[in-house]
Amino acid sequence: MRVACVQFAPCFGDLDVNTRRIVDEIHRIEADVIVFPELATSGYLHIGPEEVARIAEPLGGPHTSQIITAAEQAGKVVVCGFAEAAVTYFNSALIAGKGLPSPLVYRKTHLFYKETLGFTSGDTGFFVTHLPHLDCNLGVMICYDWRFPESARALALKGADLIACPSNLITHVWRMAMPVRALENKVYLAVANRTGTDHNAGEDVSFNGQTAIYSYNGSVLADASATDDAVVVAEITPADTRNKAINAVNDLFGDRRVGSY
Amino acid sequence: MRVACVQFAPCFGDLDVNTRRIVDEIHRIEADVIVFPELATSGYLHIGPEEVARIAEPLGGPHTSQIITAAEQAGKVVVCGFAEAAVTYFNSALIAGKGLPSPLVYRKTHLFYKETLGFTSGDTGFFVTHLPHLDCNLGVMICYDWRFPESARALALKGADLIACPSNLITHVWRMAMPVRALENKVYLAVANRTGTDHNAGEDVSFNGQTAIYSYNGSVLADASATDDAVVVAEITPADTRNKAINAVNDLFGDRRVGSY
Numbered sequence: 001m002r003v004a005c006v007q008f009a010p011c012f013g014d015l016d017v018n019t020r021r022i023v024d025e026i027h028r029i030e031a032d033v034i035v036f037p038e039l040a041t042s043g044y045l046h047i048g049p050e051e052v053a054r055i056a057e058p059l060g061g062p063h064t065s066q067i068i069t070a071a072e073q074a075g076k077v078v079v080c081g082f083a084e085a086a087v088t089y090f091n092s093a094l095i096a097g098k099g100l101p102s103p104l105v106y107r108k109t110h111l112f113y114k115e116t117l118g119f120t121s122g123d124t125g126f127f128v129t130h131l132p133h134l135d136c137n138l139g140v141m142i143c144y145d146w147r148f149p150e151s152a153r154a155l156a157l158k159g160a161d162l163i164a165c166p167s168n169l170i171t172h173v174w175r176m177a178m179p180v181r182a183l184e185n186k187v188y189l190a191v192a193n194r195t196g197t198d199h200n201a202g203e204d205v206s207f208n209g210q211t212a213i214y215s216y217n218g219s220v221l222a223d224a225s226a227t228d229d230a231v232v233v234a235e236i237t238p239a240d241t242r243n244k245a246i247n248a249v250n251d252l253f254g255d256r257r258v259g260s261y
Numbered sequence: 262m263r264v265a266c267v268q269f270a271p272c273f274g275d276l277d278v279n280t281r282r283i284v285d286e287i288h289r290i291e292a293d294v295i296v297f298p299e300l301a302t303s304g305y306l307h308i309g310p311e312e313v314a315r316i317a318e319p320l321g322g323p324h325t326s327q328i329i330t331a332a333e334q335a336g337k338v339v340v341c342g343f344a345e346a347a348v349t350y351f352n353s354a355l356i357a358g359k360g361l362p363s364p365l366v367y368r369k370t371h372l373f374y375k376e377t378l379g380f381t382s383g384d385t386g387f388f389v390t391h392l393p394h395l396d397c398n399l400g401v402m403i404c405y406d407w408r409f410p411e412s413a414r415a416l417a418l419k420g421a422d423l424i425a426c427p428s429n430l431i432t433h434v435w436r437m438a439m440p441v442r443a444l445e446n447k448v449y450l451a452v453a454n455r456t457g458t459d460h461n462a463g464e465d466v467s468f469n470g471q472t473a474i475y476s477y478n479g480s481v482l483a484d485a486s487a488t489d490d491a492v493v494v495a496e497i498t499p500a501d502t503r504n505k506a507i508n509a510v511n512d513l514f515g516d517r518r519v520g521s522y
Contacts, residue, residue: 109518109521110516110518111516112510112511113508113509113510113511114510116510121518122521125520125521126521126522144511147445147513147516148445148516148517149410149414149445150414150517150521150522151522153410153411153522154521154522173444173478173479176440176441176444176479177441177444177445179437180437180438180441183434183437183438184408184409184410184438217434218434218437247374248374249373249374249375249377250373250374250405252408255371255408255409256409256411257370257371257382259386260370260383260386260387260411260415261387261411261412261414261415
């Protein structure tokens with residue numbers, strides 16, 4: 001199967017423009033799973049509940065419904081970050097398209113910095129979606145979730161073959177750690193990071209691209225620059241992640257001694 | 262404080278020779294904490310209970326007592342791998358010397374490959390030792406324990422500032438992951454790996470050195486080659502690891518959402 005990550009700089013606060021672009025990419029890119037960045041419909045630097053309210057919508061709202069429809073029409077699976085209005089506001093990613101009876105949402109567990117002013121920590125936990133036509137078990141984490149080895153571990157222990165990680169990453173330490181998230185769990189990892197800079201309330205926040213798809217041994221299958229728009233594509237074989245044996249005796253999951261942690 | 266790791270190739274099965282060398286290094290090296298490799302007194306490739314019985318001794322046995330005495334006489338803290346005879350055989354590390362009321366032992370939690378034929382998985386769990394004169398909280402894991410993010414995590418959550426990791430590493434993936442163990446927990450990490458090759462029962466196993474001391478941001482403070490004897494030394498400030506805040510809002514430990522994993 002082919003997995004793709006889309007790297008771009010969303011227009012700040014312009015959901016119509018960003019959604020049009022996302023829908024176009026869904027139709028254009030030849031891949032089975034397409035991952036877009038965190039908050040791809042809105043841009044990032046919306047601070048506090050009033051600003052988040054202006055960009056948030058329910059799953060199936062006016063913009064996310066277009067993305068879901070495009071995914072279904074194109075016969076692809078899409079993971080795309082958006083600001084979700086539910087009982088409260090969540091920094092979420094929709095999972096929709098072929099093989100999914102209905103769209104799903106993952107709500108970011110670990111919120112970074114000023115996200116905490118406008119969003120609530122996610123209540124979905126980490127879960128895995130089976131995609132029968134791809135023989136793929138897909139899990140999602142978002143951006144700062146990477147900082148906690150527990151995130152990818154929880155997904156892998158629930159059977160994820162592929163972790164999609166919509167991101168708006170700003171520091172550089174993630175590039176050291178992301179391949180290890182793949183390696184330590186023997187899973188594929190698709191990090192769709194954005195580029196560009198958001199300006200708001202006298203503040204600038206820049207994002208460092210370098211979108212990458214990692215194999216389950218931590219190697220880079222495909223990646224992008226720090227600044228340019230890019231579509232990063234890799235062929236993966238999800239079932240190859242499932243045998244966690246590393247020799248005739250040892251098994252990455254079987255060797256865990258849960259009572260010792 | 263100064264932490265040192267000693268890299269060498271133990272003489273296979275010759276506890277007298279290896280212990281003499283270890284004792285000499287304890288007196289010679291100017292450091293507060295000195296870490297030796299896994300199974301440093303015996304070498305590695307002792308397969309099955311009969312072979313392990315020949316090299317194993319209780320903590321405080323004829324060879325480990327010399328190491329403990331040297332550590333105490335030299336006024337240093339020593340972490341050194343040895344084959345321990347207790348109720349059963351453990352792949353252990355002693356922790357002894359200045360600041361310790363009595364020597365302690367960590368028993369390797371995750372056993373690798375043919376170690377399982379001669380050793381039993383450790384029953385000590387991961388624990389941290391406070392060294393008052395160094396204002397340092399020291400934790401120990403051994404070699405393959407690195408493969409499980411839970412190991413270093415457990416130590417860091419128990420307050421480790423510095424993790425000593427006596428090792429006999431043979432693959433290369435550890436070099437990708439070790440700095441991330443330091444980074445993700447904001448702890449110092451001292452990996453004392455051996456060099457050389459053990460030959461036994463028609464089998465050769467080679468070890469890849471590259472002993473390294475990592476800072477809490479994952480950077481290499483000091484390291485060694487893959488093949489040569491070496492003493493690797495770094496100055497560290499244990500207390501610098503304790504503030505896990507990464508900005509005004511986020512905290513590496515405070516942000517963990519244990520119910521979500």
